[in-house]
Amino acid sequence: MMPPRDVTALMRREFASSKLCWTALLVLQVVAVATSIVSLEVGDRAAPFLASAGLVVPVLTALARSRAGAYQGRGEEVRKALLLADGWGHKVDLGLVLVRIAQSSLLPGWDTPPLGSYFNSTRPPGPRRVLHILQQSAFFTARHASTAFWLCAVAASIVGGGGMFMIWAAAQRETPFAHATDVGAALLAFAVGGEVLSVGLAFRRLAAVASSTVISCETLARETDPTPADLTLALSAYDCAVAQAPPIPSSIYAIERGRLERAWARYAGTR
DSSP states (O other): OOOHHHHHHHHHHHHHHHHHHHHHHHHHHHHHHHHHHHHHHHGGGGGHHHHHHHHHHHHHHHHHHHHHHHHHHHHHHHHHHHHHHHHOOOOOOOHHHHHHHOOOOSSOOOOOOOSEEEEESSSOOHHHHHHHHHHHHHHHHHHHHHHHHHHHHHHHHHHHHHHHHHHHHHSSSTTOOOOOHHHHHHHHHHHHHHHHHHHHHHHHHHHHHHHHHHHHHHHTTSSSSSOOHHHHHHHHHHHHHHHHSSSOHHHHHHHHHHHHHHHHHHHHHOO
């Protein structure tokens, strides 16, 4: 058998590696925006650099996204195994995570750890404990994902607005669009804005599903005997949304976790 803390450490390593890949993707977008800005100042001399960025950045972005998805997928498999094991009161069998250990990242789990244990429900093992754990996870995810969405929306608006300004500035010159880089720089900025907006919309979908899951869990918790089918339906909807969205930045969790932990503790006390 594998101790829960070791399983949690394995999960955190995978999530940390996924976040590192997403950080690399963000750096690539910043490089693309910087290249666009510089090209406006330099003019046609920057055309080779702008063309290189337009070709290389999308390829590297796709690779970073692919690796991030692989790490996150493995982390999610371990998280679901840990949730079900904790909820039903079973120990996590080494066989469930043996392959994931062999494929796991060598990076440490550097992201912000939870306050206390990862799952801290006081319910006895069974369907109500599973519901309680799922509701707690969805409660935190709904708030964090909503914050991530608004941050992405603001960033996409700034970058998109910058692209529109580039077009306007090029049109105001004595010879409009005289440089070959004028339109290319704006298009690269729009591409970056679209990438950031796509990430933000994924967080928005996650926030909506997580909020719905919190309400569903509350409804099921009021039933006398929640059925496994009801639990499976609630779990699958939430798990699918989490799998389709990028990992929530650790900085958001670190900033919001104290307030949310206190709110959850008050709610759990009334239940």
